[in-house]
Amino acid sequence: MSEHVIDFRSSDDHGHFRRALGRFATGVTVVTTRTADGKLEGLTANSFSSVSLDPPLVLWSLRRQAPSLSSFTAAGHFAVNVLGTHQKHLCRHFATPHADKFDAVPHRIGAHGAPLIEHAIARFECRTEQVIEAGDHLIFLGRVLRATHRDGEPLIFATGALCSPSLLPSDPPTNDHSANRERA
Numbered sequence: 630m631s632e633h634v635i636d637f638r639s640s641d642d643h644g645h646f647r648r649a650l651g652r653f654a655t656g657v658t659v660v661t662t663r664t665a666d667g668k669l670e671g672l673t674a675n676s677f678s679s680v681s682l683d684p685p686l687v688l689w690s691l692r693r694q695a696p697s698l699s700s701f702t703a704a705g706h707f708a709v710n711v712l713g714t715h716q717k718h719l720c721r722h723f724a725t726p727h728a729d730k731f732d733a734v735p736h737r738i739g740a741h742g743a744p745l746i747e748h749a750i751a752r753f754e755c756r757t758e759q760v761i762e763a764g765d766h767l768i769f770l771g772r773v774l775r776a777t778h779r780d781g782e783p784l785i786f787a788t789g790a791l792c793s794p795s796l797l798p799s800d801p802p803t804n805d806h807s808a809n810r811e812r813a
Contacts (some may be wrong), residue, residue: 654787657712659723660689661736661744662697662704669731669744670700673724675786676766677709685773687753690766696726698767702760707771708743711751713781714793719746720784741774750781 655675662670672695680686687709691698701707712719723730735747739754746752755771762768785792 648789651788654785654792657720657784657786657791658689659710659712659719659746659749660691660701660707661710661746662701662707663738663742663744664700664704668700669729669736670697670704671723671730671744671746672697673720674709677711680770685776686758686770687755687773688768688770690763690768692766694765701757701769702767704742705757706741706743707755707757707769708739708741708745709753709755709771710746710749711753712746712784713748713750714784715781716746716748717784717791720786720791739775748779750783751778752776 656677658674658677659671660674660677664670672691674689674691676688676690678688680688689709691701719734722734731744736744737747739745739752741754741756743754745754753771753773754775755773757769758772759770760767761770782793785794
């Protein structure tokens with residue numbers, strides 16, 4: 630296998646950058662909100678990440694040209710719905726424009742107004758703490774006000790494709806106690 634080096638000297642390098650980023654596997658989420666006039670918004674995002682346990686903070690990013698950008702910036706709250714492998718169809722559904730993305734999608738309204746997708750394997754209801762400008766995206770930093778989770782396999786996105794996790798066999802136990810001290 631060959632290694633591809635990217636020096637970012639031309640606009641063609643952005644495709645290489647995207648392919649390099651695709652080597653980092655991420656979970657798949659649907660981020661949702663409700664506007665002041667009651668419109669429900671939702672989109673597929675794999676930019677979700679934890680930030681802090683104390684206080685509980687998460688982040689996700691949205692491109693500046695997204696049609697729902699003004700809805701998310703004005704709402705003040707959002708929910709991150711972590712999809713399981715059984716919800717692969719929702720990944721594509723929320724990544725595609727629809728007049729009403731929530732029509733025929735089982736959901737309920739959370740305690741802070743954002744739609745919560747039924748059967749998601751985790752949900753984070755958040756208050757927007759800060760919106761940070763970052764290149765062609767805005768980063769939404771959210772304080773988690775409520776979180777729920779259930780059993781299920783997470784839907785994963787890597788190398789441009791949807792995947793499911795497979796567990797690796799455990800390493801055999803070692804009698805080397807110095808290695809255990811270093812990990813502690």
